[in-house]
Amino acid sequence: MNTRLIKIIARQEWAAFFRARLPLGLYAVLLSMSILAIYIGWQYVNNFNEHQTEAKEEVHDHWMKQPDRHPHRVAHYGYLVFREKSPLSFFDFGLDSYVGNSVFLEAHRQNTINMSEAGFSNGMLRFGELSMAVVFQLLVPLFIIFIGFHTIAGLKENGLLKILLCQKATFRDVLLGKAAGITLLTWFLFLPLLFLGLLIGTVSHSAGLSTDELIRMGLIVLSYGIYFLIISMIVVAVSAISTNARNALMALVLIWILFYVMVPKSAQNLGNTIFVAPDKITFEQGIESDIAKVGDSHNPNDPHFSELKESTLKRYGVDSIQALPINYGALVMQEGENISSGIFDKHYNQLIQIYKSQNSIASFLSFIDPFLAIRNISMNLSGTDFESFTEFQKQTERYRFEKTQALNKIHLNQIKFKDDSKQRVNAQSFQQQPEFKFQPVPIKMSLRHGAMGISALFFWVLASFTLLSFISKKRQFQL
């Protein structure tokens, strides 16, 4: 290995790029698309969050303006929580359009998160969205293919490779030099753009820049840098084993289609076939039958609730529920809530586990398809991944439970058992509840979720480097 020669070859690759017109034109197209994508994404996220905040404030207002009410009615009046998009979601839309945007929280019932963008779309969305991440994940590799397919194969075609090899350079130097040249070029062309886009986008819609966001941005830039390195090496490798530039181009385009269309789709579809997730009805039926097994609060002869009644009476040393100092109805309700909430959580966690198993196929296939790796990492870091959404669902459910519990407590202590439904409590007692605040997945967790993708990226760096070295040792590819 001769670093001086590698440098010379890499520099030559740069010069060639800036002298040719077509690659520059392609770059201009990509540049304008990135800017368009980031602007649109930024504006969209901003508008969306504004709407959500407005709705949130409206709901909060309504909540605070409630007159004195019976606490159980307040529990049924419930609360609406609106999902806001994460600060970096303007860069990578991820799953955002496919998950619900609002959820109604009420007593006894775990509602689904509804009103997803996809539900209001007529199928155009299914072709894919134009975000900056999409430009960087799909189109920059294509750009690398277009500027790099002829890099070695072209040399072979016009006999230059032989001349080069007759100089001091080894085939390995040539391959590494070309790969280094293309990688550095793409880094130079795209990474500053990426970082600036992220920075400007984030700073301009939030007051300041948190360290968390800064770290995320840094990691995003870093992983895309590694991704471009991998793609550049693959392109050089394919170019090196092709007899002419045309074959190299065909092979690379084929690989592109495999990486970006076929493998991801097949992986996910396969995951869905192997790990069958229940649909809503089956899911609900499962929960219902489990609840019926534990105890049915509506059934006066239910053993679980009879036992509850007896133990409560014993504890307070009275012989009828009317004589209790607390509201027995509220106690039963809370017990029902405890049971159903526990069972729901169990089933929901199982469901999430099935989804995770489905998604794991794609995660494993990151070792075959680097696009899957960067797609997952990018979503993890942008907070638009599967885990962020699950976290939202879990936090809203916890909030629902706590809110209901608090209301049941008021019911328990402030409402008399006799003529229960005719009483009301002071509005202040339920106004003091905390507002829902989504706690985003901390960066450590994001990285843990992205661990498979990250190791896949490193695997790919090693693998493609090894591949280049292997190719460089083969005489047949030098002809």
Add this chain to the structure above:
Amino acid sequence: MLEATNLTKRYGNHTALNQLNLTVEPGEIFALLGQNGAGKTTTINLFLGFIEPSEGMAQINGVSVSENPEEIKQYLAYIPETVMLYSNLTGLENLEYFSSLAGFEYSKTELAELLSTAGLQTQAFDLRLGGYSKGMRQKVGIAIAIAKKAKVLLLDEPTSGLDPKASNEFSTILKSLAARGTAILMATHDIFRAKEVATRIGIMREGCLQSVVRASDISANELEELYLRTV
């Protein structure tokens, strides 16, 4: 049969061919010698109608090439420097395909005969062309020319890359074609092969035909000397 009158081709300021006057009669083999860029291929392309002359006229069988580009195609056959036919088809099928396109119908035995006439070994007829050597592919090219009963055969560097034996065989076939009355124009670098196969030899330089000699009037050494002097 083949006639150029004041044939000129200019690309911008550059004159690729300047005032060429040339006649090739039936049964004659005319070899054009010259360095790269002397105008040999331009001449052939003008006769083929692939390019338009800036001045003058190229005629085949008395028909102007630029005025009737389609008509002249029935008289001529062309073999480029590297004969790449359809590598997925056999030699026989290639011949069948091209002769059908030219509007001829031959039976299998007739096609086989044509290939034999062109000097291809019988074993090769039914092999895919992908496995042929250059010399074998050229023979199929010749067979295509014979099959369409071409009156004129245009060849561009036919012997480059052929081994001496194949090259010699090729000369024999060309001579036998000429003997049937075909007018042959070939561009070549190979002075000795030109001397051996051609009836007349023209030496070109910078788009001009500098001198024309009869092959029988000159020895190989004299021809080389003349060539070096001219270019």
Add this chain to the structure above:
Amino acid sequence: MKSRQKILFLECKNFLIGKAVIFSAICLLCFGVYGFYHGKTIIDRQQKTILSISDIQKKHLDQIASHGRGKPVGTTAYYPFFYTFNPASPWAKFSIGQRDINPFTLKVKMLAIEGQLYDAELTNPLTLLVGNLDASFVFIFLFPLLIIALTYNMISGEQENGVWKILRTSTTNIKAAIFYKLLVRFAFVLTMTLLLFFSGILILDLPLTQPTFQLGLVLMVYVIFWFSLSIVIVSLGKSTSFNATTMVSIWIFLCILFPGVANIIVNRNIPIPEAAETTIKQREGYHEKWDLPKKPTMEKFYAVYPQYRKYPIPEDQFSPGWYYAMQLAGDLESANSSEVLFSKLNQRQEFSERLAYFNPILTAQQLVNKVANTDLSNHIRYLESVKWHHKQIREYFYPFIFEVTPTEAMDWSGYPKYRPVTYSQEVLSSGILVIIIWIALGMALSIILFYKNFIQIKDPQNA
């Protein structure tokens, strides 16, 4: 005549022996078969769930009725859910469309409908993002790639290895030679289309009725569009690399970038803030009534159902009649937002159809989803049927509620049956016409270009 057949035969043979052709055709067939299998699995699973509904419903109502023994219907009516479902058309297996995103079953209570209408189906969002590898994907995304693979080097390849020169001098009729080449490829593409389509009919068990033919027609026209588009690129007479790059770029533009941008345009032009608003309004509309005098609420109810005016509603205590009147009031107050929401969804559909005029890929996908009844319009029709069913259920219960009938005295299976959305035969002519216009433009352009670049050519580069 005979020599023409010979040429055609040899052209065919030459073409079909090519490894790339066989390879890509086999790949496509494999994906096609997988696509059929996938569509069948997904839709069969949905249909199975739909079939299980009547049992679930019956059990559910039995349980409610037995629990409610001794209580009036007004109290019991709060509990039961009534299931609705959106049956899949036979063609949904071919194109799953939006069926995986939108719920295909919904259960509603007698409570205000607006809060129940937008319940989501439980799905893995990553699966939704990645999308289905169904038959429509194979036809709409992958078929163009096959066509590109078959045509990109059709002439340029021969020019680059030198056969073209011999070919041009061999025949006086180069037009015919080009025509044969096109014909062979076209026939191959058409055969593949029909082969895959007919195996689809067999595997998916599609009925041989008009929609199947419509589907076939759309696919045929779509495939021809791509063929003519590729021919335009070939007729430019550029190099193989140029052709491949251009064709793939066009594919990416039409299949990924254009829809991405179009989606943004649609969302920006027709935003749907009503989605959140409807929910909020319905909730407020209903809940505030608890704290208001009962009379105005009842008046709202009587305006729609005057026949219940005769039943007394006590002002100072809870009564089921009043409770359901409040629920209805919630719906009435959010009805406007809800209507706007529905009309906006329709506007979105129409607007995207207009945008699709510029992109036959979108047009084709929309047409296929229309035939399959798996698009947004179908879902809107489903939601309307759910609303209708909800109304029927309410009206069935009202008399029992106001009459204070005991639970056990009511016929719990006599409620109006849910009437699912029936197959809607869509008019496809305008979409098909648009694609045909694109084809005609492509054909005309390619003929002109072929003449210019290959037939009357005087350019030494292509000679």
